[in-house]
Amino acid sequence: MIKYLGSKRRLVQTISSLASGCGASTAADLFTGTTRVAQELKRQGAFVTAVDTATYSEVLAQCYVCADATAVDHAELAEAIAELNALPGRRGYFTEVFCEKSRYLRPENGERVDAIRDAIEERHRASWLYPVVLTSLLEAADRVDSTTGLQMAYLKQWAPRSFLPLSLRVPELLAGPGRSIRADAREAVASIGPVDFAYLDPPYNQHRYFTNYHVWETLIRWDAPDHYGVACKRADSRSAATRSVFNSKQTMPAALAEIVSRIEATVVVVSCNDESWLGRDDLLEMCAGRGHVELLEFDSKRYVGAQIGIHDLTGQKVGRVSHLRNVERLAVCGSRAEVLGAIDAWHQQVQASDETRSFAGSPSRPVPLGPRTLGSAGGETLR
Numbered sequence: 122m123i124k125y126l127g128s129k130r131r132l133v134q135t136i137s138s139l140a141s142g143c144g145a146s147t148a149a150d151l152f153t154g155t156t157r158v159a160q161e162l163k164r165q166g167a168f169v170t171a172v173d174t175a176t177y178s179e180v181l182a183q184c185y186v187c188a189d190a191t192a193v194d195h196a197e198l199a200e201a202i203a204e205l206n207a208l209p210g211r212r213g214y215f216t217e218v219f220c221e222k223s224r225y226l227r228p229e230n231g232e233r234v235d236a237i238r239d240a241i242e243e244r245h246r247a248s249w250l251y252p253v254v255l256t257s258l259l260e261a262a263d264r265v266d267s268t269t270g271l272q273m274a275y276l277k278q279w280a281p282r283s284f285l286p287l288s289l290r291v292p293e294l295l296a297g298p299g300r301s302i303r304a305d306a307r308e309a310v311a312s313i314g315p316v317d318f319a320y321l322d323p324p325y326n327q328h329r330y331f332t333n334y335h336v337w338e339t340l341i342r343w344d345a346p347d348h349y350g351v352a353c354k355r356a357d358s359r360s361a362a363t364r365s366v367f368n369s370k371q372t373m374p375a376a377l378a379e380i381v382s383r384i385e386a387t388v389v390v391v392s393c394n395d396e397s398w399l400g401r402d403d404l405l406e407m408c409a410g411r412g413h414v415e416l417l418e419f420d421s422k423r424y425v426g427a428q429i430g431i432h433d434l435t436g437q438k439v440g441r442v443s444h445l446r447n448v449e450r451l452a453v454c455g456s457r458a459e460v461l462g463a464i465d466a467w468h469q470q471v472q473a474s475d476e477t478r479s480f481a482g483s484p485s486r487p488v489p490l491g492p493r494t495l496g497s498a499g500g501e502t503l504r
């Protein structure tokens with residue numbers, strides 16, 4: 122499980138039960154990030170289209186959403202991973218920039234990344250293995266990095282996990298086909314086609330994924346870019362082409378509203394939280410045009426960086442975060458019957474997991490704050 126700002130790791134089961142409640146056999150995850158939600162939708166049998174602008178996200182989707190575990194040669198994959206794992210390290214761009222000029226990985230692991238990434242390009246570029254072994258390398262680097270979860274500053278003292286040797290694992294591929302689109306969600310929305318279920322999880326504030334995950338962009342593109350600053354960010358971080366309309370307070374609400382109204386989907390679920398530029402009422406109003414809206418709210422732990430603390434650009438801890446929890450919101454919209462069917466399935470999943478929890482214990486699950494209904498007539502009522 123890679124570390125990712127805004128990852129819906131704790132809401133995946135909720136989103137998946139909403140999709141199964143409306144019997145979704147086709148689904149779209151429009152800001153797929155780690156692909157966690159897309160993976161769960163695929164696991165429950167849907168044909169999933171995963172969309173994101175990030176290059177690393179496209180590779181993750183080609184591995185977990187597009188590759189079909191029933192149709193690939195698992196022995197070939199295991200052999201490729203074993204061969205890559207056996208390569209000795211060799212100092213190159215990655216070591217110099219991310220382990221000497223900055224401190225993303227320990228140099229001995231950076232040298233392994235350089236050697237393995239070059240070998241992937243030479244041996245697997247034209248093969249189905251390419252996105253799968255790249256995913257394996259990205260995940261291996263994430264397990265031994267020295268960050269607080271973002272790639273904008275590195276810890277002053279090496280993180281204990283960074284001393285572990287970098288080791289590739291075979292990714293757990295899922296059965297069935299799927300589709301990945303690397304594009305701005307506003308453009309992709311026209312080419313996705315009708316789906317039963319769409320999940321929208323855009324960035325909600327100024328935090329840019331292109332800069333926060335610049336090391337992954339470079340690891341996947343392998344283009345040795347010019348860089349700047351303590352974190353050695355890509356020079357093209359400064360270019361307008363790498364900016365997202367979802368990172369501007371002026372443009373984000375209208376861009377999201379456009380997608381909510383244009384996406385061809387029976388049920389649409391829009392994610393937001395109480396730290397977003399989009400307030401609760403704005404979210405409900407944006408979704409009301411699709412018919413009936415239910416709002417689910419969850420008391421949840423904030424992202425990993427907030428738990429670790431505030432750091433300056435050299436990785437030094439400079440302050441405490443004001444709060445460690447927030448409210449995650451899911452607006453579920455569509456026809457009344459479809460939406461209520463989805464909500465019922467979610468209720469059943471909560472009951473089932475409560476029963477399981479009383480035996481097994483599951484302390485990190487978000488706590489539902491209760492669904493609210495915005496009827497098609499517009500009046501909000503507590504259910």
Ligand SMILES: C[S@@+](CC[C@H](N)C(=O)[O-])C[C@H]1O[C@@H](n2cnc3c(N)ncnc32)[C@H](O)[C@@H]1O
Binds near residue numbers: 172
């Ligand atoms: C909140 S994160 C999504 C997290 C994801 N649901 C998960 O669980 O990993 C937002 C994502 O939107 C992507 N993004 C930013 N601007 C975009 C755009 N214009 N079109 C599509 N994706 C965009 C970012 O790269 C990031 O992966």
